[in-house]
Amino acid sequence: xDEGEIMIITRIAxxxxxxxGTKLMNHMLASVLPTWDYDPIERPWHWxxxxxxxxxxxxxxxxxxxxxRKYHNIAPVIMxxxxxxxxxxxxRTPKYWNSAEKIGFKQFAPIKWYEEIIKQxxxxxxxxxxxxxxxxxxxxxxxxxxxxxxxxxxDLTDFAHTPLPxxxxxxxxxxxxxxxxxxxxxxxxxxxxxxxxxCPDLYxxxxxxxxxxxxxx
Numbered sequence: 001x002d003e004g005e006i007m008i009i010t011r012i013a014x015x016x017x018x019x020x021g022t023k024l025m026n027h028m029l030a031s032v033l034p035t036w037d038y039d040p041i042e043r044p045w046h047w048x049x050x051x052x053x054x055x056x057x058x059x060x061x062x063x064x065x066x067x068x069r070k071y072h073n074i075a076p077v078i079m080x081x082x083x084x085x086x087x088x089x090x091x092r093t094p095k096y097w098n099s100a101e102k103i104g105f106k107q108f109a110p111i112k113w114y115e116e117i118i119k120q121x122x123x124x125x126x127x128x129x130x131x132x133x134x135x136x137x138x139x140x141x142x143x144x145x146x147x148x149x150x151x152x153x154x155d156l157t158d159f160a161h162t163p164l165p166x167x168x169x170x171x172x173x174x175x176x177x178x179x180x181x182x183x184x185x186x187x188x189x190x191x192x193x194x195x196x197x198x199c200p201d202l203y204x205x206x207x208x209x210x211x212x213x214x215x216x217x
Contacts, residue, residue: 007072009148011054012036013045015061016079017113018103019089021130024159025079026057027173028137031162032152040168045074062113065120075148080117081130082211083110083202087195088188096191100198114205129209134177189216 012029014022023040030038037051044058045068061068061076068076087110091097101109121127126147133140137156144150160175184192193216196202 009073009075009150010052011045011056011071011074012150013061013068013074013076014055014057014079015045015059015065015076016128017062017081017086017110017117018059018107019086019091019098020059020079020081021128021133022057022059022079024130024173025077025128025133026055027162027164028133028156028159029055031159032141032154032156033150034153034162040164040173045076060107062116062120065116065123065125069123069125075144075150076126077144078117078120078125078127079130079133080114080127080209082209083114083206084184084188084192084211084214085130085182086110087192087202088184100195100202109199111199111201111205114202114209118205118208131182134182137177184214192216 012033014025014029016022026038027040030036030040033053033055036053036055037049038055040057042058043056045056045061045064047054047056059079062078065076065078068074087096087098087100089097091104097104098110100111103110103113117127126143128140141152141156145152157177159173160177164173196216
């Protein structure tokens with residue numbers, strides 16, 4: 001791209017560690033970009049559609065950033081969340097979904113995701129913390145406008161009024177923003193103590209990402 005040339009963004013590629021708000025960000029952006037192609041289900045950054053303007057969401061695309069950022073028409077958004085709350089996510093089940101050894105059933109261990117996110121942050125990637133998205137979505141939207149001048153219609157907070165396609169209500173993103181999952185309960189702390197024994201480096205990435213110390217005692 002020539003210096004001074006303005007490239008119009010035609011694709012937003014959302015990624016980041018699972019349980020960090022990728023699904024929420026996906027739906028929020030669909031609410032303020034109503035004419036863009038959107039699906040609440042995961043699809044990779046290179047997903048093909050006849051429609052020119054597309055929003056995609058695939059957590060593991062965080063490991064494809066060096067490729068994605070070569071395309072100046074793509075706006076990559078990387079989601080991150082405090083490791084303590086990723087590890088204690090229950091993902092619509094009564095059991096913890098993640099551990100220090102793996103995400104979900106078979107994806108990379110959390111430390112691998114955080115190390116990649118920090119690496120991309122240091123390269124200038126656009127990072128959104130889940131905690132900030134929940135508490136101050138308008139500030140996140142302002143940062144996006146400054147970065148990419150996207151044609152937003154309305155505010156990210158309008159997402160709760162944008163219905164999901166029939167049959168996908170179980171995804172649970174159409175609900176008021178809540179900070180209820182920004183605090184640990186005693187059960188979480190017991191679980192986390194076991195997990196950090198497996199991967200003590202999680203303490204280090206929390207500090208590197210700017211998360212305040214939370215006692216697990």
